[in-house]
Amino acid sequence: MRFVLTKILLPVLLLALFTTSALAAVGCDLNNPDRDVPRLFPESTSFKTVYVSIQKLGGPALLKKIENRLGAQSIALYAPVDVPYTLYEIYKDKKKVGYIHGVNQKGQFGGIQVFIAQDLTGKVKTFYLQKITGASASKFREAKFARKFEGVTLKDFDHYDPVRGKGTGRVAEVPNPSPELETDYYGILRGLKKNLVLMDEFVFAAERAKP
Amino acid sequence: MATNCLSLQARDLTRVYRRGSEEIQALDGVSLSITKGEFVSFMGSSGSGKTTLINLLGCLDNPSSGELELAGKTVFGHGQKLGEKELTRVRREVFGYIFQNFYLIPTLTVLENVALPLAFFRKPGAEEEVERLLKMLGMEHRMNHLPGQISGGEMQRVAIARALVNRPEILLADEPTGNLDTKRAGEIGEVLTDLNRSSGLTIVMVTHNPELARLAGRRIEMRDGRAFEN
Amino acid sequence: MMITPFQIAYKNLLRKKVRSVLTLIGIMLSTWVLVSLFGFNRGYETALNRDIENMGYQLMVMAKGCPYEAATMMLQGGKGLRYMDQSMVNQITKEPEVDKVTPILMQAFFDPNKGESGGIAGFYGVDAHSYPAMKPFFRFKKGGWFKDNTADEVVMGYEAAELEQREVGDETIVPEKNVKLKVVGILERTGSQDDGTIFVPLKTLQKISQVDQITTIGIKVKKDADITSLENKLYQLKDVQVVSFSQVKQTIMKLIATARVMVFSIAVVALLIAMVGVINTVLMSVLERRQEIGILKTMGAMPGDVFRLVWTETLILCGLGGVAGIFLAVIFSRVTDLLARSILPYAPKGGLVAIDLKLSLLTLAIIVVVGLLSGLYPAWKAGRIRPLESIRGE
Ligand SMILES: Nc1ncnc2c1ncn2[C@@H]1O[C@H](COP(=O)(O)OP(=O)(O)OP(=O)(O)O)[C@@H](O)[C@H]1O
Ligand SMILES: [Mg+2]
Numbered sequence: 024m025r026f027v028l029t030k031i032l033l034p035v036l037l038l039a040l041f042t043t044s045a046l047a048a049v050g051c052d053l054n055n056p057d058r059d060v061p062r063l064f065p066e067s068t069s070f071k072t073v074y075v076s077i078q079k080l081g082g083p084a085l086l087k088k089i090e091n092r093l094g095a096q097s098i099a100l101y102a103p104v105d106v107p108y109t110l111y112e113i114y115k116d117k118k119k120v121g122y123i124h125g126v127n128q129k130g131q132f133g134g135i136q137v138f139i140a141q142d143l144t145g146k147v148k149t150f151y152l153q154k155i156t157g158a159s160a161s162k163f164r165e166a167k168f169a170r171k172f173e174g175v176t177l178k179d180f181d182h183y184d185p186v187r188g189k190g191t192g193r194v195a196e197v198p199n200p201s202p203e204l205e206t207d208y209y210g211i212l213r214g215l216k217k218n219l220v221l222m223d224e225f226v227f228a229a230e231r232a233k234p
Numbered sequence: 235m236a237t238n239c240l241s242l243q244a245r246d247l248t249r250v251y252r253r254g255s256e257e258i259q260a261l262d263g264v265s266l267s268i269t270k271g272e273f274v275s276f277m278g279s280s281g282s283g284k285t286t287l288i289n290l291l292g293c294l295d296n297p298s299s300g301e302l303e304l305a306g307k308t309v310f311g312h313g314q315k316l317g318e319k320e321l322t323r324v325r326r327e328v329f330g331y332i333f334q335n336f337y338l339i340p341t342l343t344v345l346e347n348v349a350l351p352l353a354f355f356r357k358p359g360a361e362e363e364v365e366r367l368l369k370m371l372g373m374e375h376r377m378n379h380l381p382g383q384i385s386g387g388e389m390q391r392v393a394i395a396r397a398l399v400n401r402p403e404i405l406l407a408d409e410p411t412g413n414l415d416t417k418r419a420g421e422i423g424e425v426l427t428d429l430n431r432s433s434g435l436t437i438v439m440v441t442h443n444p445e446l447a448r449l450a451g452r453r454i455e456m457r458d459g460r461a462f463e464n
Numbered sequence: 465m466m467i468t469p470f471q472i473a474y475k476n477l478l479r480k481k482v483r484s485v486l487t488l489i490g491i492m493l494s495t496w497v498l499v500s501l502f503g504f505n506r507g508y509e510t511a512l513n514r515d516i517e518n519m520g521y522q523l524m525v526m527a528k529g530c531p532y533e534a535a536t537m538m539l540q541g542g543k544g545l546r547y548m549d550q551s552m553v554n555q556i557t558k559e560p561e562v563d564k565v566t567p568i569l570m571q572a573f574f575d576p577n578k579g580e581s582g583g584i585a586g587f588y589g590v591d592a593h594s595y596p597a598m599k600p601f602f603r604f605k606k607g608g609w610f611k612d613n614t615a616d617e618v619v620m621g622y623e624a625a626e627l628e629q630r631e632v633g634d635e636t637i638v639p640e641k642n643v644k645l646k647v648v649g650i651l652e653r654t655g656s657q658d659d660g661t662i663f664v665p666l667k668t669l670q671k672i673s674q675v676d677q678i679t680t681i682g683i684k685v686k687k688d689a690d691i692t693s694l695e696n697k698l699y700q701l702k703d704v705q706v707v708s709f710s711q712v713k714q715t716i717m718k719l720i721a722t723a724r725v726m727v728f729s730i731a732v733v734a735l736l737i738a739m740v741g742v743i744n745t746v747l748m749s750v751l752e753r754r755q756e757i758g759i760l761k762t763m764g765a766m767p768g769d770v771f772r773l774v775w776t777e778t779l780i781l782c783g784l785g786g787v788a789g790i791f792l793a794v795i796f797s798r799v800t801d802l803l804a805r806s807i808l809p810y811a812p813k814g815g816l817v818a819i820d821l822k823l824s825l826l827t828l829a830i831i832v833v834v835g836l837l838s839g840l841y842p843a844w845k846a847g848r849i850r851p852l853e854s855i856r857g858e
Contacts, residue, residue, distance in 0.1 A: 054578075054579040054580070054583070055579070055580070058580070059580065062580070099629065100625070100626065100629050100630075100631060101622070101625060101626040101629075102626075127626070127627070127629055128629065129629035129630075129634075130629065131635065132635055132636055132637040132644070133627075133628040133629065133630070133636055133637065134626075134627050134628045134629035134630075135629070152577075153578075153579060153580075154577065154578050154579065154583075154627075155577050156575065156577065156578075156628070156636070156637055156639070157577075157637055158637070158642050160577035161576060161577055164577055289852060294762065294851050294852045295852050318767070318850075319766065319767075322761065322764060322765075322766055323764075325762060325764060325851075326763065326764025329762075331762045333759075335755075337755060337756060337759040339472070339475075339476075339756055340479065341475040341476055341478055341479045342467065342472070342475055346467045346471075346475075349466060349467050350467060350472070350760075350763065351763035351764055352466060352467070353466075353467055353468060353469050353472060353765075353769075354469075354760070354763060354764050354765040354766070354769045355763070355764035355765075361466065396763070400763075400764070
């Protein structure tokens with residue numbers, strides 16, 4: 024009997040395990056980190072992938088706080104409080120030099136994935152739209168547009184609200200490369216702010232707290 | 235019933251017990267007849283065969299030889315022998331039995347014990363007998379007691395009521411007072427005499443108690459498996 | 465004032481209360497085990513059968529060399545798609561083993577704005593009428609299936625919806641072709657490849673991609689049909705490959721058979737234990753009451769009367785114990801469920817222990833019949849007690 028059990032039940036067990044492992048949530052990852060990281064952070068020599076979640080860092084209270092900072096109903100669609108965010112810690116030799124982090128943002132025809140590479144102060148080094156869908160999507164992915172965001176910090180959003188699309192400062196001055204598609208344009212700006220806020224809460228808030 | 239009013243007739247009854255290779259002659263040719271309405275007592279020393287005889291008369295046991303007739307019909311003898319079922323039928327139609335040890339069912343009340351035989355066999359009108367007998371034997375106030383809650387004498391009264399509930403023709407009593415003190419024994423004796431006198435019940439009783447035996451109209455002495463009329 | 469044989473039997477059981485109660489507990493426990501086992505066996509079987517049911521199709525037929533999963537197709541960059549004629553569907557439907565069939569068209573489009581150098585967007589064209597029945601376990605987070613094979617609509621798996629950040633009512637676009645489609649349904653997670661799939665009505669996808677053929681046929685086999693023989697028949701079809709998930713079904717079927725053997729052997733043991741308990745109790749009580757039974761016989765009880773009396777005692781014991789056991793089983797069915805789950809290496813979803821009235825009555829009947837069988841010998845022995853033996857045997 025025992026023999027039969029192991030012979031029959033084991034495969035089924037494996038099957039069940041396989042099924043559950045496929046249940047792990049997906050966040051926003053680089054499609055090909057080994058190739059993407061050096062491109063987004065040229066001086067990097069290595070990187071480490073870490074996972075953070077709002078649930079672990081501060082739970083519903085933190086979620087509330089982030090939502091308030093964003094002025095948005097929810098951070099993203101299908102993102103429960105325990106969804107893992109993928110954070111790439113960038114190293115030059117043994118020294119940490121920055122981060123790469125991406126967020127999902129709703130666009131007109133599909134999801135927009137806004138990635139930024141930041142130095143240790145939180146300043147944007149590289150801006151990268153990994154994914155954006157639609158006929159004029161390629162206009163948003165032009166290097167010209169991405170370069171407009173180099174050097175942006177969270178402070179730049181003090182005077183600009185991407186939810187209402189109003190404000191002043193360097194973010195307000197970035198032109199919409201595809202004026203007929205407002206949804207995607209403001210979506211990108213919202214995604215950028217969200218990325219900066221999340222990084223601030225995940226990383227920089229903790230570093231500020233240190234003496 | 236037979237015209238000569240013979241209730242019970244035994245001819246040359248013997249009973250041999252076998253214990254291994256040893257043979258015990260418990261009854262050694264007993265002939266007697268008991269007429270309806272008689273009160274017969276058997277006395278005799280221990281082992282003289284009283285119980286053996288009364289069991290044979292009551293159709294509880296088969297004789298080794300001899301004949302037994304009941305109201306003219308052969309129960310044993312002439313090469314025939316009734317089967318267990320027919321014997322049961324004869325027993326419940328004709329006999330009532332009481333024993334030294336009462337044998338009441340301890341979980342049933344006095345009333346239920348008396349009514350017990352009716353669960354298996356019931357003569358017409360037997361239901362009314364239960365109450366009448368309990369009253370007659372002075373037990374109606376103890377109706378709902380359990381056997382463990384009444385005295386030995388009372389237990390034997392209940393056993394008598396139980397034996398009489400199906401209105402038997404013959405009451406067989408093997409040492410009915412053997413477990414009772416003199417006073418209680420006297421009371422049971424009175425009950426039996428009364429039953430014999432007032433309702434003409436035939437009673438066959440085995441006893442070691444001479445006073446009780448004296449109540450019987452006919453006394454028989456047992457010695458070594460033989461019966462001697464006094 | 466009359467006393468019935470039933471009362472006599474029942475009152476007799478009260479005499480040795482502890483013994484009667486212990487026997488009752490024994491029968492009760494046996495019944496409990498029995499009901500739980502039967503309930504478990506049934507619940508387990510239905511749950512596993514539901515698992516089979518939920519597998520959707522167990523066979524897929526596709527053109528030779530064609531990738532068979534949306535994910536594989538995407539990994540291969542949407543290349544290597546081969547087509548077959550839709551008439552194949554009718555051909556396969558004729559096989560007696562086939563329960564349901566559904567035609568599927570897989571298509572991949574290049575999206576230059578996905579990743580650094582573009583990526584593949586896969587679409588799964590499915591028949592609005594036959595496909596949903598193949599996936600009865602799909603639960604919609606929001607919305608539902610498209611009703612029409614020509615609708616400009618899509619249904620998204622959970623992860624596809626997450627990636628595309630789509631909600632019901634949103635628009636989506638087919639890259640390359642720039643066709644806009646409306647999201648009408650978003651599925652809950654299934655833990656399978658379906659999570660990343662975007663479903664489009666078959667005709668719509670055929671129109672978009674200007675293909676009037678299909679890539680895949682999903683086949684659901686009748687529950688007790690021989691999958692292997694069907695597989696062999698399908699292999700005979702020209703230019704076709706067969707992908708089978710039948711191992712899983714066969715494994716589950718084997719699991720059911722094993723569980724059945726286990727359950728019934730334990731049930732037999734439980735019954736034997738109950739039986740020995742009953743025989744012991746009733747026989748003891750008969751032997752102790754030889755004299756009383758003898759007296760009953762002097763009163764005119766026939767062997768059959770005594771037999772029935774003792775049998776009634778058995779019946780009371782088994783009836784009461786059985787009913788109590790069933791109650792116990794019903795009350796603790798959740799616990800049994802958890803217990804079974806902790807023991808079983810693989811337990812399907814849903815209630816494992818299914819106890820209903822029919823099952824309870826069946827078990828009660830089994831217990832009573834087994835009890836009466838156990839009572840047979842003691843009752844027969846009691847019936848044969850002769851009045852004299854008992855009186856003499858003081
Ligand atoms: N079942 C039996 N097997 C063997 N011998 C028996 C059996 N019953 C009685 N006897 C013997 O038969 C003889 C008569 O016994 P019985 O019981 O008839 O005597 P009793 O007159 O009733 O005595 P007591 O006054 O002691 O009751 C005794 O010797 C007894 O030992
Ligand atoms: Mg005697």
